[in-house]
Amino acid sequence: MKYINYINMKSWIAALVLSAGLFAACSDDVLVGQVDESKYTTGDGSVMGYVSDSYGKRMFSNVEFRSSGSVSLHLKTTAKLTMEAAVTVTYDETVLTEYNKKYGTLYEVFPKNEITFENGGVIKLNTGDVQSSEMKVSYVSDGSLSADKSYIIPLRIQVTSGNFKLGEEDQTRLIFVKDLTGIPDCTKYVDGKPGVKVFSCMEVNDTNPLNNLSFTLKSNGKPLVDALIIFSANINYNAETGRVYIFNNENVQALLDNREHYLKPLQDRGMKIILGLLGNHDRSGVANMSKETAQAFAQEVKAMCDAYQLDGIFVDDEYSDYEYSDITPGFVYPGKEAAARLCYEVKKAQPERWVVAYAYSTTYGLPAIDGMQSGEFVDYALHDYGGSSDLSSSYPGMPKSNMGLYSQEFNQGRTASESSLRSMRENGYLSHMIFAMDPNRSNFEWTQMSAMERMARAFYDDELVFDGIKYPKDWN
Known part of the structure; x- marks a missing residue:
């Protein structure tokens, strides 16, 4: 890159004032994305599972859409299972409430009535597989959202069948959505x-x-x-x-x-x-x-x-x-x-x-x-x-x-x-x-x-x- 001479900055105090309400200390245990599976085990040898999107992102997804869109989610496990397994994904606004409180953020929810879950939100994993087929979370624009802001689809994930566990951090998920319809x-x-x-x-x-x-x-x-x-x-x-x-x-x-x-x-x-x-x-x-x-x-x-x-x-x-x-x-x-x-x-x-x-x-x-x-x-x-x-x-x-x-x-x-x-x-x-x-x-x-x-x-x-x-x- 080309060399540049830099001098002192103007208006940084204004930037800080504008953003003061969004400052928050982040704790050390925040995870974003997918962990190394070799470290993702339990002391009792249990098989662990997690839900990721089509890009492998585990804790959150970032999407932009116009008029309508969707995110594909998959259930994955760290080892093959001996029986069919499933998780159920639901919209749960308390997930975002807890996140905002913990990290001092002010994110708003994406309207629940504009979201649909394929297969009722159930993701099934066949016996002997380590990755399921996709389950789509779909959404449409109702014209009320600002294009300048990200909104959150807050999800809670629960095991409904199968001999595996979800870690605490894998029982919730955030989808960051921008409606750019206009x-x-x-x-x-x-x-x-x-x-x-x-x-x-x-x-x-x-x-x-x-x-x-x-x-x-x-x-x-x-x-x-x-x-x-x-x-x-x-x-x-x-x-x-x-x-x-x-x-x-x-x-x-x-x-x-x-x-x-x-x-x-x-x-x-x-x-x-x-x-x-x-x-x-x-x-x-x-x-x-x-x-x-x-x-x-x-x-x-x-x-x-x-x-x-x-x-x-x-x-x-x-x-x-x-x-x-x-x-x-x-x-x-x-x-x-x-x-x-x-x-x-x-x-x-x-x-x-x-x-x-x-x-x-x-x-x-x-x-x-x-x-x-x-x-x-x-x-x-x-x-x-x-x-x-x-x-x-x-x-x-x-x-x-x-x-x-x-x-x-x-x-x-x-x-x-x-x-x-x-x-x-x-x-x-x-x-x-x-x-x-x-x-x-x-x-x-x-x-x-x-x-x-x-x-x-x-x-x-x-x-x-x-x-x-x-x-x-x-x-x-």
Whole structure:
């Protein structure tokens, strides 16, 4: 990524005030997603079971829908059973009440009368199997929900037959739902299936994010770009207070302070707004926070996302001056475990938002935290420029569709061939990053435009349309 000079941030106090009601200390026993089954046993040798969605997520699911949608749930066990088994899934509002009370959150329930359970909510597991067929939880829009908020379908799960047990944490489940019925959809479909998701990472020191609106597909008018990554906010350390905090330069802060002008138009077209986080030449960074420091910083990240209605964060381990001896209290020796811990704590603090990792340096592959695989708490992993390897072993539990291959750097002309992009899509890798797209640069016509035309053909069998509008940097 490109080097950036950062200066002090404005308006952070306002962000904290806006989000003060949502701060809460997270206890150590919170689990998000799927545990390592080898650790998921009991002292008496009982077979254990749990319910997961089609992506393997165990504790919660995040879904967005327009008009109607569904989540498929499966019953899984840690060993084959000697008799037929079943669990019953029911809507139980007390599950959310208990969650909000425990973690100090204010989530609201999704309307019960808009939800239906396939097979009456019963999931059956045949003798000798370790995974059941699916049971769908379906939902429809009644037009009353805000598109800016996530609502919760709170579920209680009970064993109704079979010789297995559910752990305490597996007896409840949360489905985070966003009703986007009134907002256009960025998702591009190919042969009836979602196509590649394009992340546009922009260094906003000199680029206007509104330029992402200028490029669409000919067949459907949908934007080429699915998500903007604002590059970048910083992780910094205050030696006087001993606090790690978010530090924005004047350009990042200008976009946040004027989100109605620069960011909301993208969200109104269905794009996600992701805030980049990386080091800034002091001892703090992605890969060296202690557990307690990471938990506190995760709450600051949540405050920022709440205040400016952001959809997630992008974690990038660069530009930190880590300590390798005489380590300051609140930090640990830099490494992958600390980087994974930070991603885990951020995801735990705001499970409805994305955590995106730059598959580079310390964040190229992350270990499990508290028994949870990294593919459970990292939603997307985007390769460094040109990287094209499968990331399944680096982020276990992450679906191939969320792995970003062949990232391109438009400022330096580091682009990808159409055959590589098409191969990526055909092999089920459905995420991709471009960096430094800006039609105001001198290489726009022969480098950037050509690269995006190849993307439209390779990813969607379509043609790129440029509306001719070039948005300059117009803030001070």
